[in-house]
Amino acid sequence: MIGIMKSMDRKEELLEQVVEHVLEHGLIGLTLRPLAAAIGTSDRMLIYHFGGRDELVAAVVARANDHSVAAVKSMEPAEDVRTGVEALWHAYREEPMHSCLQIYLQAAATGLIGMEPYRSVVRAANELWYAALRDYITACGAPPERAGRIATLVDSSLIGFHLDLATDRPDELATGVADLAVAAGAIAAA
Amino acid sequence: MIGIMKSMDRKEELLEQVVEHVLEHGLIGLTLRPLAAAIGTSDRMLIYHFGGRDELVAAVVARANDHSVAAVKSMEPAEDVRTGVEALWHAYREEPMHSCLQIYLQAAATGLIGMEPYRSVVRAANELWYAALRDYITACGAPPERAGRIATLVDSSLIGFHLDLATDRPDELATGVADLAVAAGAIAAA
């Protein structure tokens, strides 16, 4: 029993290191041996603790999402919904959310074609994420009966903006986000 | 010279088959031998005609994007911007755009972490795509001086919605798209 506790600690320790590595080097194309070497262990041990590559990937995606969710939950509510959406976009582009969202995007794009475990873990992650977003929007003063609707719009749209961050010019995207924020505010005030 | 023309035809023929295969089986994890076997050739010939895996992938992403762009350009303009956005969303979920956008999403997510040739080819694809979107929105009656701004909002947001299509319930997303369409219409009419 105590041995199990010990192993859990070690697994947790490894997971944190793996997440850190994936945040920097990406999820797509992740393989065990280079990963293990980078964090000072062996593929043998990663499989021993996690059971296999798939389980490790699932744990990484879930953990990265936890970090994102925690970051949103730690945000101070803005004074209104429009300002809140702008604040969200600002948070999206800063660490730790920026890298965590990139992991999410990579996992979501992979899960898009039905590949497991990406599909399942992304589903679960998205639910937690959506709930956190809705709570924040509610805290910004949105009517509770419309917060979910606003969260749906903001969630999908901001993810899209974040994806385009790599190809578009940031200042152009900023006008798009501003328009989105106004729209969200209008729904809240309707 | 005529020989070169012939080889170009063969390359074109192969590319079309490769795109068709990728549309069904995804871009992430694509490898030459299973791909070649599926379309009745050999990895040897794919490399011979395209030069290497990277060039083949770049050609596939560009071609899939061409199909998406052509689909948008073939759309009848809607009577106003709001209706146009709804029509775009409808087109997003039907073939050929649905599968082509999934390829784009997979390439974009891969290019997000700087991987070539994904990064470059996605950049180029996005420019063509954005231009087609802006033209369509203009054709729907948006003031030319604001069409670009609307296209920025709609482009990023709809891509986000499409990504969430795999995890969220479609009817919930539909309300989000409806809200987006109203917002786009409001900007056009402002």
Next chain:
DNA sequence: CCGAAAATGTAGCAGTCGCTACATGATCGG
């Protein structure tokens, strides 16, 4: 019909993949 060039087949190389069998070291309850 011939010779060059293009196209394709055959076979394989060096490297990586996830994973596992086996043995050893570490830890700890009894």
Next chain:
DNA sequence: CCGATCATGTAGCGACTGCTACATTTTCGG
């Protein structure tokens, strides 16, 4: 201090990767 369980190192398996050298067939201008 002993035996059991956990943790880790070593070595390697079979499969797959992109790619290439070499030989062959096919095509087509002259």
